[in-house]
Amino acid sequence: MVTNHIVDARAIHKHFGTLHVLKGVDLKVDERELVFIIGPSGSGKSTLLRCLNRLEEPSSGSIVVDGIDMLDAKTDINHARRRIGMVFQSFNLYPHMTALGNVTLALRKVAGKGRAEAEALGRAALERVGLAERADHTPGQLSGGQQQRVAIARSIALEPRVMLFDEPTSALDPELVGSVLEVMRGLRESGMTMIVVSHEMGFARNAADRVVFMDDGLIVEQGPPAAIFENPTQERTRAFIGQIQRH
Amino acid sequence: MIEAFFNIEIMKAAWPIVLTGLWNTILLSLIVVPLGLLGGLILALLASIRHPLVRWPLMAWVDFFRAFPPLVLLVLLFAGLPFAGLELGGFACVAIAFFLNTGSYYGEIFRAGIDSVPAGQVEAARSTGLTRMQAMRYVVLPQAVRNVMPDLLSNTLEVVKLTSLGSVVAVPELLYEARQAQSITYNPTPIVMAAVIYFLLLWPVVRLLSRLENRALAGRR
Numbered sequence: 518m519v520t521n522h523i524v525d526a527r528a529i530h531k532h533f534g535t536l537h538v539l540k541g542v543d544l545k546v547d548e549r550e551l552v553f554i555i556g557p558s559g560s561g562k563s564t565l566l567r568c569l570n571r572l573e574e575p576s577s578g579s580i581v582v583d584g585i586d587m588l589d590a591k592t593d594i595n596h597a598r599r600r601i602g603m604v605f606q607s608f609n610l611y612p613h614m615t616a617l618g619n620v621t622l623a624l625r626k627v628a629g630k631g632r633a634e635a636e637a638l639g640r641a642a643l644e645r646v647g648l649a650e651r652a653d654h655t656p657g658q659l660s661g662g663q664q665q666r667v668a669i670a671r672s673i674a675l676e677p678r679v680m681l682f683d684e685p686t687s688a689l690d691p692e693l694v695g696s697v698l699e700v701m702r703g704l705r706e707s708g709m710t711m712i713v714v715s716h717e718m719g720f721a722r723n724a725a726d727r728v729v730f731m732d733d734g735l736i737v738e739q740g741p742p743a744a745i746f747e748n749p750t751q752e753r754t755r756a757f758i759g760q761i762q763r764h
Numbered sequence: 765m766i767e768a769f770f771n772i773e774i775m776k777a778a779w780p781i782v783l784t785g786l787w788n789t790i791l792l793s794l795i796v797v798p799l800g801l802l803g804g805l806i807l808a809l810l811a812s813i814r815h816p817l818v819r820w821p822l823m824a825w826v827d828f829f830r831a832f833p834p835l836v837l838l839v840l841l842f843a844g845l846p847f848a849g850l851e852l853g854g855f856a857c858v859a860i861a862f863f864l865n866t867g868s869y870y871g872e873i874f875r876a877g878i879d880s881v882p883a884g885q886v887e888a889a890r891s892t893g894l895t896r897m898q899a900m901r902y903v904v905l906p907q908a909v910r911n912v913m914p915d916l917l918s919n920t921l922e923v924v925k926l927t928s929l930g931s932v933v934a935v936p937e938l939l940y941e942a943r944q945a946q947s948i949t950y951n952p953t954p955i956v957m958a959a960v961i962y963f964l965l966l967w968p969v970v971r972l973l974s975r976l977e978n979r980a981l982a983g984r985r
């Protein structure tokens with residue numbers, strides 16, 4: 518399939534049993550673009566992200582990431598996933614390993630690097646998130662914000678072409694949110710393509726290229742942050758924006 | 765009384781025999797514990813394939829061997845297999861019975877351990893490109909084992925105790941040798957010796973277990 522978008526998802530449907538969660542979603546993302554996805558709880562945001570790296574198997578549709586057909590049975594999915602970083606709301610760091618161990622595991626077992634090279638790359642990734650001196654700490658010894666930054670380092674160490682963030686700051690105490698957003702801002706400045714599910718409207722306003730509003734398994738409306746936040750054309754978008762701004 | 769149960773002369777005489785038994789019990793444990801762990805691990809890994817075609821036969825297997833009294837299983841193997849043209853020694857029968865019986869117990873423990881690891885761990889691992897098996901090996905199993913360490917240890921304690929069943933099929937372990945010595949000396953002192961040795965052998969494990977369990981409780985608080 519020929520495409521000039523780094524992410525090209527078309528007509529994605531997802532059913533969980535009788536529940537129709539995604540009802541034909543199209544999402545195209547340009548290289549270096551930062552796309553923000555917002556929408557009410559249960560609208561399918563997480564499911565969409567998880568379909569993009571096939572943590573969730575879409576019921577139908579097509580997904581091409583960086584030229585790789587993600588749904589083709591012949592695609593080596595583990596190889597493809599290396600190019601798609603994912604950051605989770607609950608960090609999901611491996612608690613039995615140090616920060617460096619978390620970052621080097623896939624470097625060693627997936628990318629096939631030797632110990633020394635993996636550790637050098639791992640330390641460089643931790644440096645990028647400002648945690649070089651925490652390399653030997655276990656997740657239990659780190660704050661939530663630090664844990665999430667280690668999780669980001671775990672992804673970027675593999676030099677992904679796209680990063681997916683699923684509510685990366687929702688589990689954090691308010692005073693720790695800033696450090697994670699700072700790292701995300703740095704990533705964006707380095708040219709990383711990012712798809713972010715989040716309700717951090719301030720960050721969306723000054724960092725996002727595009728905001729996508731989802732409701733009930735569909736993309737209802739999308740556009741530049743100012744347009745979506747100030748002048749939404751759809752009633753459902755207006756209602757949702759009004760709701761979160763009141764909080 | 766002391767003459768009957770703590771007879772020094774008899775202890776001296778029976779000591780070499782009892783020692784052989786102790787050595788064989790240790791040897792037997794060193795074989796059946798890893799065998800049971802291996803059987804359990806295989807069962808738990810199979811159980812992590814959540815396919816009905818795997819799941820139901822597996823559940824039947826585990827339930828069957830957990831419900832089957834290990835002594836009956838052992839005697840059945842020992843007395844029954846020769847009729848099927850398979851003449852295995854007592855030792856091999858013990859190994860097989862333990863693989864089947866204790867493997868099923870270990871399997872349930874491993875399975876509980878694997879289930880205790882949050883799904884997000886596997887998702888994170890898979891999202892970085894690890895295969896299902898790699899995620900299991902490097903991410904899930906180390907946490908699973910740590911989470912069920914007290915149960916693994918307590919089951920291992922049971923397994924070591926159960927090796928005394930070997931005496932029924934003439935495996936010369938501690939209890940068997942003690943009974944031999946008893947029948948030679950016409951005195952129960954060797955049995956007392958065996959009892960004391962079992963206690964000394966297992967008591968440190970019991971202590972360790974208590975400490976682990978206390979720590980687990982404290983951790984949960």
Ligand SMILES: Nc1ncnc2c1ncn2[C@@H]1O[C@H](COP(=O)(O)OP(=O)(O)OP(=O)(O)O)[C@@H](O)[C@H]1O
Nearest residue numbers: 533534536538556557558559560561562563564565
């Ligand atoms: N594995 C699953 N099995 C069954 N239903 C699921 C599963 N995952 C998600 N769902 C359902 O799919 C719907 C969409 O869920 P999803 O997590 O994608 O929503 P979301 O937009 O991310 O919501 P939130 O803002 O609460 O995170 C919900 O109704 C949810 O209950």
Ligand SMILES: [Mg+2]
Nearest residue numbers: 562563564683
């Ligand atoms: Mg979600």
